[in-house]
Amino acid sequence: MKFSIGRTAFTRGLNTVSRAISTKTTIPILTGLKIVAGPDGLVLTGSDADISIETTLKADDPDNMLAIESAGAIVLPARFFTEIVKKLPKDTITLEVGENFQTMITSGQSSFTINGLDANNYPHLPEIQTNDSIPLAADLFKQIISQTVVAVSNQESRPILTGVHFVISENHVMAVATDSHRLSQRKVTLEKPINGSYDFVIPGKSLTELSKMIDDAQEEVSLSVTENQALFVIGNTLFYSRLLEGNYPDTTRLIPDSHDTRISFEAPELLAAIERASLLSHESRNNVVKITIDPDKKSVTIYGNSPDVGNVEEDLEPKTLEGNELEISFNPDYMKDALRSFSQATINIDFTSALRPFTLTPTEDSDSFVQLITPIRTF
Amino acid sequence: MKFSIGRTAFTRGLNTVSRAISTKTTIPILTGLKIVAGPDGLVLTGSDADISIETTLKADDPDNMLAIESAGAIVLPARFFTEIVKKLPKDTITLEVGENFQTMITSGQSSFTINGLDANNYPHLPEIQTNDSIPLAADLFKQIISQTVVAVSNQESRPILTGVHFVISENHVMAVATDSHRLSQRKVTLEKPINGSYDFVIPGKSLTELSKMIDDAQEEVSLSVTENQALFVIGNTLFYSRLLEGNYPDTTRLIPDSHDTRISFEAPELLAAIERASLLSHESRNNVVKITIDPDKKSVTIYGNSPDVGNVEEDLEPKTLEGNELEISFNPDYMKDALRSFSQATINIDFTSALRPFTLTPTEDSDSFVQLITPIRTF
Numbered sequence: 001m002k003f004s005i006g007r008t009a010f011t012r013g014l015n016t017v018s019r020a021i022s023t024k025t026t027i028p029i030l031t032g033l034k035i036v037a038g039p040d041g042l043v044l045t046g047s048d049a050d051i052s053i054e055t056t057l058k059a060d061d062p063d064n065m066l067a068i069e070s071a072g073a074i075v076l077p078a079r080f081f082t083e084i085v086k087k088l089p090k091d092t093i094t095l096e097v098g099e100n101f102q103t104m105i106t107s108g109q110s111s112f113t114i115n116g117l118d119a120n121n122y123p124h125l126p127e128i129q130t131n132d133s134i135p136l137a138a139d140l141f142k143q144i145i146s147q148t149v150v151a152v153s154n155q156e157s158r159p160i161l162t163g164v165h166f167v168i169s170e171n172h173v174m175a176v177a178t179d180s181h182r183l184s185q186r187k188v189t190l191e192k193p194i195n196g197s198y199d200f201v202i203p204g205k206s207l208t209e210l211s212k213m214i215d216d217a218q219e220e221v222s223l224s225v226t227e228n229q230a231l232f233v234i235g236n237t238l239f240y241s242r243l244l245e246g247n248y249p250d251t252t253r254l255i256p257d258s259h260d261t262r263i264s265f266e267a268p269e270l271l272a273a274i275e276r277a278s279l280l281s282h283e284s285r286n287n288v289v290k291i292t293i294d295p296d297k298k299s300v301t302i303y304g305n306s307p308d309v310g311n312v313e314e315d316l317e318p319k320t321l322e323g324n325e326l327e328i329s330f331n332p333d334y335m336k337d338a339l340r341s342f343s344q345a346t347i348n349i350d351f352t353s354a355l356r357p358f359t360l361t362p363t364e365d366s367d368s369f370v371q372l373i374t375p376i377r378t379f
Numbered sequence: 380m381k382f383s384i385g386r387t388a389f390t391r392g393l394n395t396v397s398r399a400i401s402t403k404t405t406i407p408i409l410t411g412l413k414i415v416a417g418p419d420g421l422v423l424t425g426s427d428a429d430i431s432i433e434t435t436l437k438a439d440d441p442d443n444m445l446a447i448e449s450a451g452a453i454v455l456p457a458r459f460f461t462e463i464v465k466k467l468p469k470d471t472i473t474l475e476v477g478e479n480f481q482t483m484i485t486s487g488q489s490s491f492t493i494n495g496l497d498a499n500n501y502p503h504l505p506e507i508q509t510n511d512s513i514p515l516a517a518d519l520f521k522q523i524i525s526q527t528v529v530a531v532s533n534q535e536s537r538p539i540l541t542g543v544h545f546v547i548s549e550n551h552v553m554a555v556a557t558d559s560h561r562l563s564q565r566k567v568t569l570e571k572p573i574n575g576s577y578d579f580v581i582p583g584k585s586l587t588e589l590s591k592m593i594d595d596a597q598e599e600v601s602l603s604v605t606e607n608q609a610l611f612v613i614g615n616t617l618f619y620s621r622l623l624e625g626n627y628p629d630t631t632r633l634i635p636d637s638h639d640t641r642i643s644f645e646a647p648e649l650l651a652a653i654e655r656a657s658l659l660s661h662e663s664r665n666n667v668v669k670i671t672i673d674p675d676k677k678s679v680t681i682y683g684n685s686p687d688v689g690n691v692e693e694d695l696e697p698k699t700l701e702g703n704e705l706e707i708s709f710n711p712d713y714m715k716d717a718l719r720s721f722s723q724a725t726i727n728i729d730f731t732s733a734l735r736p737f738t739l740t741p742t743e744d745s746d747s748f749v750q751l752i753t754p755i756r757t758f
Contacts, residue, residue: 077688080658080662080688083658084655084658087651087654087655087658088655089651089652089655102689103689109693109694109695109696110652110655110691110692110693111691111692111693112655112659112689112690112691113689113690113691114688114689115687115688115689272466272468273468273489275466276463276466276467276468276489276491279459279462279463279466280491283459308494309456309459309493309494310481310482310491310492310493310494311491311492312489312490312491312492313489313490314488314489314490315488316488317488
């Protein structure tokens with residue numbers, strides 16, 4: 001194998017597949033990245049067994065400055081090889097595989113010889129048909145991810161809760177995540193109905209990595225699903241993730257359909273007040289912030305307290321306030337995550353009682369998005 | 380004590396004194412910061428016993444928006460208090476000390492009450508006369524610091540080597556640091572001769588912190604020295620550092636005054652080549668890079684090697700090359716630190732033999748700055 005390529009394009013490709021490569025893998029060859037030179041161009045692959053990323057640097061794209069002299073394949077130590085490429089002196093680099101997988105990388109006067117591995121020993125990627133792929137608007141899909149992954153569990157005790165549950169049929173997409181203390185559910189409508197229906201759970205970690213790969217220039221991401229794998233196509237890059245096995249709990253009945261007290265806020269304003277209150281609650285052993293709502297006095301007050309350091313009290317100014325008097329305590333970190341996911345929107349917070357979960361929904365298009373938080377009993 | 384102040388100016392002052400405050404102190408009150416409200420304004424103090432920083436927010440500076448209602452003093456938990464001030468909702472904040480050092484901080488509708496400590500228990504700062512202070516140009520002093528601290532030792536086995544040795548008399552300043560593997564010596568000439576002469580060793584850590592406090596707007600730093608303390612005055616801020624006790628070794632005889640081989644380079648070009656070579660040497664147990672110089676062939680070649688990963692070889696193009704043939708090995712990290720301290724300059728590297736220290740000096744004004752590196756024996 002021998003080819004020359006532009007350093008900028010090559011570095012970009014290496015960075016893309018490096019996202020999937022972990023130094024902590026138990027399969028030594030997965031610390032490497034696979035390079036295959038073929039008639040279409042250069043195919044780079046990285047994998048940690050859960051996630052695999054494959055990107056193609058096309059021979060006919062002049063930006064890649066790619067010239068393949070002879071086809072072939074090699075696996076090179078990923079972190080190390082990427083660092084070398086970044087530091088090479090000239091804009092063009094040449095890579096040539098010699099005997100015993102010894103690989104020579106040259107650029108200007110600089111010449112590296114590094115020990116490669118046989119690409120035949122690199123695991124095969126899953127085979128997924130992309131005929132029935134589901135097209136998703138890239139920015140909307142990124143929003144779905146960021147709004148749901150906040151509620152994903154990071155406890156391995158119930159593995160299924162470490163993923164986001166997707167239910168897709170006709171033109172409806174529902175994504176939901178819960179760690180059993182809080183829940184986030186997002187619904188969107190597709191422009192065109194799809195064939196068939198899908199019900200799968202994708203690891204939160206995969207979605208977080210995937211989201212980082214979708215930049216603003218990207219218009220569409222297409223999704224294909226098999227029994228145990230999902231494939232996302234983003235331009236010239238393929239992103240594979242395993243799916244979580246098992247049944248996701250039925251979450252539809254967890255969301256209350258009525259309320260006894262409702263307050264509404266600009267999300268960023270309430271977020272700033274919760275951040276102040278949590279400065280003190282974080283210094284305390286039980287990280288709790290309390291809100292009292294008094295509809296007669298039209299007052300909402302927030303309290304944070306730490307026996308060692310002190311306490312904070314702040315009168316809030318809700319946009320609206322209706323229903324019963326209430327005093328309720330909660331984990332401010334859950335509240336901060338939830339509020340951030342609404343960015344600049346105005347939201348309703350709906351309560352039933354001090355020990356029942358409460359919900360945050362946008363005042364506009366309120367069916368599309370709900371964050372649910374379970375309060376903390378302090379009495 | 381009661382005062383109100385602008386949040387921006389207060390935050391800036393808190394950030395300044397926080398540089399001296401460590402969470403790892405063995406003296407509990409030093410995790411706090413001292414606030415004194417007096418006729419001139421607000422004086423903030425932070426200290427970790429080695430370094431102390433005092434800054435004054437003047438009452439007559441309109442930018443501070445400072446109004447002192449009653450004088451007094453308090454010590455407040457530093458990290459925590461600074462975070463509160465940053466997150467307060469309005470531009471003005473009010474601070475009032477009540478009974479038992481309980482301190483109320485209010486801004487807008489937000490009201491914090493935190494537990495303070497008696498300022499009488501806060502250690503006194505050293506008393507230093509500033510009559511005979513030495514004025515130093517701020518940018519030049521920052522350069523002296525950055526060029527010498529690279530060679531400071533971080534081993535506590537010889538504490539005196541963890542500092543930079545300053546010798547100041549008439550209009551000469553010499554600063555030198557060595558960790559016994561390398562040495563850096565900088566000489567500057569003052570515009571006006573000073574009274575008396577000074578010989579002291581200041582901890583490298585103090586200088587690094589001090590350097591961060593000198594921003595580009597600062598024109599002058601004035602220095603006063605006592606037997607065991609140095610005081611730097613930077614605008615409205617005082618920076619105290621303890622001095623290291625003991626005699627600094629005589630370093631003047633370490634610097635060779637002749638050479639048998641000389642090569643010259645643009646510092647950034649050689650730096651880039653050393654960085655590439657060290658990618659491989661870092662993967663090896665002994666972190667060594669080799670240079671061979673052949674004046675007949677007019678060639679300089681650099682080698683890095685790791686048995687596990689591979690090797691690198693690069694032909695360099697020196698600006699000049701004269702003297703004897705040589706093969707010499709060294710720690711590339713020392714070389715990188717040394718080269719960075721020359722920034723964009725052209726330098727001479729002067730060698731005597733493969734086992735004798737070699738020096739880097741700027742081709743212009745070569746007496747003013749020398750970096751010395753001890754080679755590594757590889758045969």
